[in-house]
Amino acid sequence: MISLVEFILVGLVLTNLVLLGTSRIGLCIRMVAFQGVGLALLPLLGHGEFELTSLAISGATALLKGWIFPTLLFRSLESAHVRAEVEPYVGYSNSLLFGVAALGVSVWLGGRMPVPGPGVPQLLTPVAFFTILVGLFGIVTRRKAVSQVVSYLVLENGIFAFGAVALRKAQLLVEMGILLDVFVAVFVMGIAIFRINREFDHIDADRLASLKE
Amino acid sequence: MPARWTILAPAAAGAAAFVIPDDRTRRGLLAATGVAHLALTLLAFRVPARSWFDGALLLDDAGRLFLLITSVLFLAAAFYTVGYLRRETTGRRQDMVEGRLFSNSPEARFTGCLLLFLSALSFVCMAQNLGLLWVGVEATTLASAPLIYFHRHHRSLEATWKYLLLCSVGIALALFGTYMLALAGGGEVSLGLPALMAAGPTLNPVLLKAAFVFLLVGYGTKMGLAPMHTWLPDVYSESPSVVALMSTCLLNVSFLAILRVRQVLAAAGQAEFGNDLLVFLGLTSMAWAAVFLLRQTDYKRLLAYSSVEHMGILAFGAGIGGMGMFGSLMHLFAHGVAKGAMFLLAGNILAAYKTKDVSGVRGLVRALPYSGPLWVAGLLALTGMPPFGAFVSELSILRAALAGERYILAGIFLLLLAVAFIGITTAGMRMAQGQPGSNLTEAGKPVAAIHESWSACLPPLGLILAAVLLGLFYPAPLAEVMATASRVTGGF
């Protein structure tokens, strides 16, 4: 079972690299969707026995991350009919370089904190860190509001991966609450993007800088 | 029993508010909920706490305190809002800053979100499970986002966007930290606070530290600790003053979240580490705020940065521990009521002078016979002057620092307080003194003094009086709860 988990984690890393490298927002959204689907499996694989709770959770996750979010994002992307370019501050090659560096850092960090328990793969912590870093990096360096949301999702995916594996005794209440929150968050962001587009005729977050000292 | 109704009642009222068509009934509902919530809270002080969802939700003494201040502030906000919404003209109108046209978002949504916000806040106060705690805090973010965008102009929209993005990022990090905490327990323990504290010594120290860092940064973003506070001035300056007032509660409950986590840390014998971080972030926030308080040109931003400063004081006190923890709980109240009053007053000033510019406001004391003097009093209350509560609380914190023989820290603390004092009073008194300018108009024509409505003056007056009360005398039950709470959350 472990191997399958690790397989998914590796996939996570690869998709992250793609996210760093690509210039098309559309592709980014799809990548995030892939990640979501992959992550949806984790609660089932994380620990041997099947439970109803973990089944429900993974189902909800798949639905949310695999289908709802992408559609939401594509909607707001179309509604704001702008060039579907990521338009980063940092060039793609540099982004990739950062990715490599981030990978190194995360591995180091992962090494610093031993993962207790047999069931948890060594790879987990580094990958989670890496994904989080990539997410943060995306938010910092991508101009468009949409791509910022995408990056936020990446960040969220990293965390989810970590949680899904780490937290064995998953409490339905907690998990569902978390999923709900994330959902609403993305939903509200979508609305915000829609409004921004109506108000400014662009969704470039970096041009929202009238409030300052 | 009353405790859980502090969650359910506002939630129900909020849901209802969305569908009630009539404005008057809705406003009535808002006020009624405010009263009811306070009543329930006070009731919850009397009756022993009953757990809910097998201990996931339980109103302990710390929760009681935070619930009380939230409830008090909400009551003031509710009454103010009733008058505020009555004054707000519907339909498109001139934006006072740039002269563009804009309109309000529907009042029903505003009221509804306000109530849901309250419900979420109460939820956080009760959460005994770090996962649920996170859920609650995130819920507060989401419920408050539409409130910020009440005035539909681009500045408020920008503020909303920054608020959403920054808080979501922060909160996501907090979630990661939460999971890490679970992992520190080998993944076997649940996220329940009691369980974690029971497992304290067995927790993996490295993971624990890392988890605390993530949680501190995450919740710290919501709490407005520098340098994660950057959303705060924008939101405070662009949203209606009621919202600003309620976001003070938001900061408070985030502080509660951090305290909860520190309980775990303390149980694991890692308190030192946490305290150092708290002290560090606290002083950073105070310093950052102090810098931006000097020569601040926008009085709503001024208040925002003062919030950052006070959150820094809270963190510092908590980090100092002992008497300091107690002091920062006192400060929670002292700052809450004072800041609440100031926001409401700032709303009155904005309505009268039509500008957020410090330089545009003169002769407040003469122009607004009620709000003006209250504003001056509020300045003193914010800067920790007697006879207001902040004086006592700040002294207690300072005292704790000295008692711990941390003279350097105490010195820095005093210095930063002084700088903040200079910044706030310089701007604030400049507004209060002098002769009112010509920009003071009522119904289009310039006037010497504005006629002020009760709904605009009574809530801040009440809050200021509360601040004075806290400066001179603590009701015994409150004091006891505070003592136990400070013991629970790592004081003595």
Next chain:
Amino acid sequence: MIFFAACLATFLLGAVLSLLPRSFRAASILGSGMAVLGCLLGLIPAAQALVAPQDWVLALAWPPPWGLGRLAIDGISALFLTPALVLIALGAVYGRGYLAETEGRKKAGPPWFFYNILAAAITGVFTARDPFLLLLCWEAMALSSYFLVCLEDGDGAVRRAARIYLVASHLGAAFLLVLCLLPGATWPPAQGVAAGLFVGFSAEGAATLAVGAVPAGALFLLALVGFGSKAGLAPFGVWLPEAHPAAPSHVSAVLSGVMIKTGVYGILRVLLALNPEPWWGWTLVAMGGVTAVLGVAGALGQSELKRLLAWSSMENAGLMLMGLGLGALGRAMGAPLVAALGFGAALVHVVNHGVFKSLLFFCAGSVLHGTGERRMDQLGGVLGRMPVTGATFLVAALGICGLPPMGGFASELVLGLCAIKGLLLPVSGLDIPSLGVLAALVLCAGMAAAVFVGAFGTVFLGAARSQAATQAHESPRAMRGPMIVLAVLAPLLGLGAALVLQTALLALEPALPGAVVLGAPTVEALWVAAMVFGLLLALFGGLFILRRALLRGRDVRTGPTWDCGYAAPTARIQYTYSSFAQPLADMFQALTGRTGSTTRPWGLFPARAGYVAETQDRILQGFLGLFGFINAKLEAMHRLQQGQVHVYVLYIAATLVALLAWGLW
């Protein structure tokens, strides 16, 4: 003690009541009346404690975290409190008349609210016996006086002065915070503080406060800066010459006559409570001397009467502090005689200066009220139209210059005597400070005489220099009354100086055993001095009668001023204050910071010549420059928030990484 409680209650009640009535008259009557009543009530226990020093305690059962509030009147408290209450009461009476002109322009409530609060706070400061209460009263005093200073907030200069005052007093208070909040701190501070006096909420709370003692030197330094800034001790007292003149005159009187003394009081308490070390005395003497000379030199450079008075207050604070310094040296070096006389001189001067300076500010206010002119060089010949003001001013001026037969002379005599005895004692390390005190004292006396002759002459004597002066009118009875009372008090203080000193020594006895005995010769000396005063007055009276008798029936004519037959005298060619002070001011140019520019007459038919002098307070300039610099540097940091949400997220990430690094390293 019941009277004392009633006194405080009356003040607080008066504060609230004066806000209630709508009518100006009612509010001012209520406010001032309550203030006077409170003072009278307070004077009863104060006077009792004066005649028979005793330690009464009024304990307020106050809930935690404040703990018990203890108020007590012992001899020293009484010695400070009695004049304070008298002056506050007179100030209230005077103020009613003074503020009457603001009717219609302003509300009467706020001034009297703050005045009563100030009264209560000052009373509290002089009697508080636990650190927390002291802090409370101290801050209340600072705030209420601040609001009184910026009563005329329409005027930009007043706002500026008030801001400077607020900042200065806050910075000063910070040091007192530390002094009073050190674990186990007591007021007055105890040597080697015991732990756990702070009333925490729980036993553990008190336990967590247990720490070792703090070095006494640190306590002294904290007190020196904290209290010294209020006493006007250079360089911390820079605010004083700005704030005191800006306030309404009755408030200026209370600030200069009473509030300065709270600083002296604090330092005295610290010196008596702890065992001083020699360097404390050195510091006090040095700083006091500098303050005194700077103050009088600054007074030379002023052009407004009230500012001049404020500077002179600084001078007198310096004298008191020098007294304290000698006292501390005496205690530190085992010279009880010097200790007793030093502290005694300071205490006597506290009383005298309070009376004279308040009277002077009353007079200055009355001149302002009668002419509406602040600048001395625009006045002149006012004496004829304001006889009472002029006469009382003359009396006060004699007193403040330390000239017989006024009380001011007595305090300077005691201080000088103390210095000489310090010189004569075979204690090494005592002589140089004593010499310094002696020199500074005489120097100040001489310069003060010049200052006040000039001021009195320019304002009240000669011919009127402006319309304002010609149309001067005497002030209402409410203002004249207090002035007359104080003017009568002044010579009495001179004749009864021995009694004052006796009381002071009596008050010091508990802290300095044997003070009374050691001071006895000096007390007797003062009695003989009083005889000489009597003789002086007798001689004067005799000469008066003689002259009267001689001139009776002879032709006594009045004509123009002869002036060596100068043909065309005008009011404008009179010596002004600035020209009068110019030689001395130039002599001490380094201190006055006075820069004069002369345009000399030139050519065969010189058109115009002139002399323009301006003085600025260099210390204040220095502080303002420093603050401005820091301010600018900090403002540059506002660039940190440029509204880019990307950057903000970066901040979060950076913090996260940094803290992780800190945590996991």
Next chain:
Amino acid sequence: MSPAVHLDALWRIAVGLVLCPLLFGVINRVKAKFAGRQGQPLLQTYYDLAKLLGKGAVYSATTSWVFPLGPMLGLACILAALTLAPLGGQPGLFSFEGDLFLFAGLLSLGRFATAAAALDTGSSFEGMGASREMQFAVPAELAQVLGLAALAQATGTYSLSEMLARLDMARWVATGPVLALTSTALFLVLLAETCRIPVDDPNTHLELTMIHEVMVLDHSGPDFAFILYGQGVKLWTLGAVLTGLIIPARGDALLDPALGALGIFGLAVAIGIGESSMARLRLLLVPRLLVGATALSGLALILLLR
């Protein structure tokens, strides 16, 4: 020592009161001799006083009640000061520890009154004089008090009378140089206080360099008589202190005062010689002279401290 009232001092004071106008006569005679003139009679000052006392008076319209106050208070002060001054080692009427401050204080009160009166005339000329008087008083007072302090240091007591009484031959020899410094300083102070050359010239009434004389320009009749007499008493008083310092006391109740009186007249002669042999200093140099005197007293004091 305990404060005391020495009634036997009354006769000494009386002598001083009677003889002091004579001093001017002596001075003038000496100057006349040097100038090779006959000179005015010795008792001229008495005649002047009598004449002035017999006159009416003219007052300037600008003056107030402060103006006549000046001469009266001035004279009263100096008379009071006289009661403190010992004569030839025999105590003054009053003596108590620290009376030297009262001595200085009385002189300064007189100065205050005179200057105020001068300012009351509203004349720039007299204002100038007042201004200078107050300016020079600062270093003069300093020199005087420090000098007397040095004396106290030398004799180990705090009262004028006691100091001079204790200043017997032995002590005088012991502290000779110090006393020399002090007496020089006090002599300079005396010149300044009594407005003699080189500080001021009592005979020149119409020059802008005048200090004391110009202040009293507008006084006339009895007022001026008071002033004139006051000058005499001042010279006598300061002279008494100075001679007491110079001539060691022997403790004889009759001989010592007699010597003291003679000493004072000797002083007058010396002043006369000085005035006829040197000119007045430039005004700007006067402060330096007085600061120099201060330096001398200070030096004396420090010599004693070491």
